[in-house]
Structure formats: structure tokens, C-alpha cells
Amino acid sequence: MRYCVLIADDDRDFLEMLRRYLSAAGFSVYTFPNVKSALSSLSKISPDIVLTDVEMPGLSGFDFIKILRENPKFSSVPAIMMSGKRISEIDMIEGYHKGSDDYLVKPFSMQVLSAKIKNILKRAYPDREKNGNSISFGEFKLLLDSRKVLSGKKEVNLTKKEFDLILILAKEKGKIVSSEKILDSVWGYENASASDPHTIEQHISSIRKKLGLKKEIKKVSGHGYILEI
16 A cells, blocks of 8 residues: 655655655655645645654744644644654653654664554554455455456556555545546656656546546646545
């Protein structure tokens, strides 16, 4: 299961180190140098977990968590706070009151961070963990390890990009997935043609035909796509 991690930290070198490590560990990672830029991209990314430094110029990590908890859409998204100094018991209690799920004091082990993230995600999303290496929607099942699509017992042949696209829609079933998130997750902005707005629609059209989901995969003009099934 590929989870999405959003990180806010004003130390760009540290931010890049986290991005590289967590990407290699199998996470989709989005990094921001401050809380304001992270908040502006929150709806497009729809993170599964948030990591934030405590002390940053402008809005602090405490502010970030407080804003998350006050937003109904993201109130249940787990969060880990990071600090470059020893955290007092009072600071830690304040963080828990604001809605932080855990604390880490820099420098910390990347292995410890990864283990904490995975444990928190298991608790936060038990249904997704229970499904393990497959995702089901309607009569279809996506087998993540073998990258196969089954309709009942019959396999449906999709291209690599088509599989990745239907996977991201299935993971966010019932939610609008922005075109920006689709391009980043499926194409990684790997070439100029990927930024063509027709690129996604062409692949969506092919998926609709192959899976017979002409009405279930909808385009929400100006926002993105949604799988309703």
C-alpha cells in the first residue's frame, strides 16, 4: 500500500534527506519549506500522514497541527512533530493537546522514523492494512504485487500507466483526485507530454472502455477525476 507523506520543514537539506529516504522506502512524499505552502497544497495532495518541524518562520508546527485538526477533511490525518532541540514535557503535552500523534527530536534515525510512520498508519487506516496487497472496487480487484486487474476471475489487461491511474483513483474512491496529483503520481512529470491536459483524459478514456466504467469514472471540471462505484 503506497501511502502519501507531507513534510513541512524550513531546513531544505534535511527536507531533501527525508524525501529521498521515505521515497526509497515506498512512500509518496511531498515536501514544503514552510507551513503556508504546505497548507496551500493540502487539498491537492490529501496526505495520509503529516510530518512537521516545530519551529519555523511564520506559522509553527503547533499552528499547522491545530489548523489540520480544525478542518473536517483533515482532522483525522495523523501527524508527527519534529524538533531540533530537546522538547520539554510542557511542549510535548501541548503538542498532544493540539493533536500530534508522536514526537521526534533531531537528529533521529531514519529507520526509527520509518517504523513510527508505519505503526501510526496501521492504527489510522486499519481497513487499508487489512486489505493488504489488493484493492477492490465494484466487481474489480487490483493485485498490487503482480499489478493485475481482475474482473471476477478474469484478468483485464491494462498498460502500466493505466494501472497506476486506476490505482490512485481506487485508493481515493469517492474523492476527487486532482489532475496535478495524478500527473505527479503516475507520470512524475517525467516528460513534457505528461503536462498535456489531454494525457490523463486519453488514459481515462481507455480505462473506461476496458473496465466498462463509462459513468463511474467522472471528470470534475477544473478539479480532477473521481471514481464512484
